[in-house]
Amino acid sequence: MNHTPVEGFSKMSKEGKIEWLVNEYLDGSENALQTLKQYWNDDVELQRLHDEFSENTLSNFYMPFGFAPNFLIDDELHCLPMAIEESSVVAAASKAAKFWISRGGFKTQVISKTKLGQVHFMFKGDKEKLEHFFIETVLAKLFIDTEAITKNMQARGGGILNLKLVDKTAEMDHYFQIHAEFDTVDSMGANFINSCLEQFAQTLKRELFASDSFTSEEKESLQIVMCILSNYTPECIVRAEVSCPVEDLEEGNVTSAEFVEKFTRAVRIAEIEPYRAATHNKGIMNGVDAVVIATGNDFRAVEACAHAYASRNGKYSSLTHVEVKDGVFRFWLDLPIALGTVGGLTSLHPLVKLALQVLGCPNAEKLMGIVAVGGLAQNFAALRSLVTTGIQQGHMKMHLMNILNQLEATEAERNYFVNFFKDKTVSHHAVIAEFCKIRGVKSVEELKKG
Template identity: 30%
Template sequence: MKPDSKHFYQLSYEERLEKLKQQTGLSLDQVDLLKSHFDETGAVLIENYLTNYQLPEGIVPNLRVNGKNYWLPLVTEEPSVIAAASHGAKLLSADNGIEAQAGQRLVEGQVIVQTTAFTQLDQLIRQQQISILAVADQSHPSLKKYGGGAKKVVCRQLDESLSSVEIQVAVGEAMGANIVNTMAEAVANWLEQHKYQVVMSILSNAGTYQMVTVTGQVAVTKLAKKGLSGSQVANKIATASHIAQIDSKRAVTHNKGIMNGIDALVMALGNDWRAVESAIHLAAVVDNQYRGLSQWQVQGDKLVGTMTIPLPLGMVGGATKVLPLARINRQIANVTTVNEAMQVGAALGLAQNLAALVALVTEGIQRGHMSLQVKSLALANGATPAEIPVILTKIGSQQPDATEIKMIITAIRNSKGE
């Protein structure tokens, strides 16, 4: 059978590469590069596998949370993320460091029902709650052995013809998507047996019952920088925080800085960063306005920051044990439970946020950011890793463009007779 007569997913790995080469004009060197990153686990994990796309991983040392120091692996392609997180961690390291607390963790599933008789449906759910929970538990009985399982079911009206029957499930150390989807489908079948029309059933990524609160403080005197007193810097940070509460455009960038750290840790631990992003950005909407997730205030001689966010993580299932590096990263991070991972992840976000705000209200975000971006610019314009230190020495404090970088690279190579 010729490759062209098959669907793409039916092709062997070599056939897939050949097809892609024909369609896109990839060179032999490019195909060889794709092959060099082949991984058997990755080939099984996703559909139409091509290669493993690698991102750099670094370490944030000594983030202090609830009196314990953590060394956290971060996966990110963006320069300055790890430097900023490390700086924020140092600023917030006094005493017990960042205080963090995670509450009871439940994952929700939704069964969307089409009915104009909400009151009747709501009464049924209230009267039959025990039966419904039993139906859910029977679809995934192993959870009960570990103290988990379906805990509550409620009914919420969406509009005049649609309602949401919502089941709350304790999923233990798992992220819980597959568990809750199975339970939601079991409840959907039960509702259909009671003559209700079900539109769909699936988990919710809202993270409403997966909240974690973090609080960090730093002595105002530690914030003095670039001719500004610590008090001036602290007050400017408090103002910047307030702006993120009243202006959605500023809030988006404020929150992106927080997610720089959280996403990088979530990826390193083999978790679903898209689910985390979705839940956290929903939580940023308060009173129909998108707002900054953290708030900073000057309290006496301290700058105090607080943040409450959902953080839907899992320590078992999914890719957490499939990807070898995820297992290593979990050991590096030294987190043993989901609640601990939630606390550490949120604390990292707060530290990242503080460092960004300090830079923003003092020297400006570009100076520190661009000094690290120069390395990326040099690599993108043909520099080798060995040439980077020489390039940095030659440019000093300048902010060169691509043309200037290429001239420096040429000069370096000419001086070596290349």
């Protein structure tokens, strides 16, 4: 089917946008229309709030909003809010929390909290002259010209930490940066950082054009390319860790020594093998992203930063590490992560506000630790399963309900299958075969016809 471009879509009413979408892309389906509308909130004001979070909003996209209890973090008990659609993530995190609650719990430490941004610009003049000019003339004025922007942030204990000129001409002709470091306290700080950077660019241009140190050709060669924060924050780091005596790690028929050997080997593989590290770190981010989303933070920025950090030494590697020393097992995660607990959705989305209340209304540093613990717990649970019972046993039992929902099983049938697979390994094929058997048909196709 050929579609035609639409003019003025953003200016249409919500009803008009839906009508256009359904007619143009969904064959005028009444069912599609109802699907979009059935997720609207009955509370008109609440729906208006959600509509204004993003552009061209036509409906709400629901995700499961779950909680993982029994997290002992820095000697304080927490229940972690987790927004995620993947089966077994919340269950696995909860299981890891229960395991470690009797072994000292999780410990966290914010190692540093510096956030970054750059003014990217081109300059074809004398590099040494530019560097001297930046230090002697421009640097102090960058701080002065941003005083109005930084006043409130400084009152909260944050602000601009450091500014420097970076020469990148060895990598790209005529390319320079003003590299800026910030502390944004409890806000994620994107708007604050970008506002500062734009002012830096204006100040640099104004001062260079007013200077007698540069020729007219040099002045004309200055081009501001862009002013933007970086989502790579290798100096905004939190560490989450667990530790206990090796003898406390006995796992079923697996001795503590065997468990530690297998677990350590699994982490080591993820440290040296990028193919494994990608899946290993994805599991960490299952726990991280779920808490990040539940608390109204930017999970795309968190993902980008984590994976860039995992590649910082020239090869993609594990974000978690393990050591055994003097009879003590220690497992930890160093996570670069920029979060906020004020601004954005944190003060607007009702469930985000609830999630933060459940966590005790943490500041940004405390939330960094909680989020890192979510990632560490998820990774521990996954590795624990992988080196003992195997990952599929627990995962497929959680997936069972998804299969039954696709088959539109009745409540009685759902109860039957939970009992049926109590002592069996779940597989899609096995579920389908048993379902067809109790329905008295030969295939799923027959079910659909019936």
